[in-house]
Amino acid sequence: MNRDRANRGAKPPQKPPQRLDSTLSKGLLILETLATAPGPRGVSELARELGLTKSNVFRLLQTLVALGYVQATEDKLYRATLKTWRVGRAVVENVNLRDLAAPAMEVLARETGETIYLAVQEGLSVVYIDKVESTRPIRSWNPIGGTAPLHCVGTGKAILAARYDRMRARMIGHLTRHTDRTITSIKALDDEMALTRDRGFAIDTGEFREGVRSYGAAIRLPGGEPIGALGVSVPEVNLKDGDEPRICALVKRAADEVSQALGQA
Structure with missing residues (x-):
């Protein structure tokens, strides 16, 4: 009986929070920032704005460059490429x-x-x-x-x-x-x-x-x-x-x- 009362007053079990891939979420955050920026951004500027380490930002930028989503300029700044736009355009066309x-x-x-x-x-x-x-x-x-x-x-x-x-x-x-x-x-x-x-x-x-x-x-x-x-x-x-x-x-x-x-x- 006591156990039944306790069960009636108990809250239903909560679903565990959804786990996000940290590396993926950080990379997407960098890409979104570059895609909406009025001009190229540097590693230090991105790290400061996003609260990430410079080494982390640099490593993720290299991955985005290799995949064609980001381009490095001659003065070591980074900007989003039109591949980002093409992906978004494909979504829109659907x-x-x-x-x-x-x-x-x-x-x-x-x-x-x-x-x-x-x-x-x-x-x-x-x-x-x-x-x-x-x-x-x-x-x-x-x-x-x-x-x-x-x-x-x-x-x-x-x-x-x-x-x-x-x-x-x-x-x-x-x-x-x-x-x-x-x-x-x-x-x-x-x-x-x-x-x-x-x-x-x-x-x-x-x-x-x-x-x-x-x-x-x-x-x-x-x-x-x-x-x-x-x-x-x-x-x-x-x-x-x-x-x-x-x-x-x-x-x-x-x-x-x-x-x-x-x-x-």
Whole structure:
């Protein structure tokens, strides 16, 4: 009887804590740090930042170099290679972005009545990988597989703003004019990207096609990296008072919903 009372009051046995491989976890920590660093890092700097010994950091860096994930510079600093990006890209490609984005795109199409695009970055352009056609007599049109410059359209500007610190240098000399509203100076683009980041959506005021505006918001992976963008393309003749802020809020909400779905995929 006493034993039964004791058993009823006892806590269920706890599962033993999951054991992590110390070497692997430290190596991944170094790789993550280098992948997100704005520039190459030294052994001493990494050791101090991560709370590891210099000998441990050096040994792990040599392993990462041998595997192709890290590259040593001439001044004995280290940086992540594009192999890290390729592995991440392969993971992303296994996620069917079109399926995940489809419900949000349908809602966005119903609420705006305009053409909805799903776009991803390719070089200095965006590629449209899916769309929902407008139901209006006057509508914008781009085919699936069509492209547009990053700096000219809502989807492109949204993606560009999300990774502008890495893309800015590449944009210099490539700000091609398409209409009299196209941003063609890096200073103007700096200001536009700061504004886009602050408000969470991008606006194209007819910068790629005369008389057609577009509004875009980035779709992000859980770590914040943009994987694509949703956009609403609207002929200016269709816009009424109050439409623009409403559409901007709707596209941002839709992109946020797809980003959340990605985090649960």
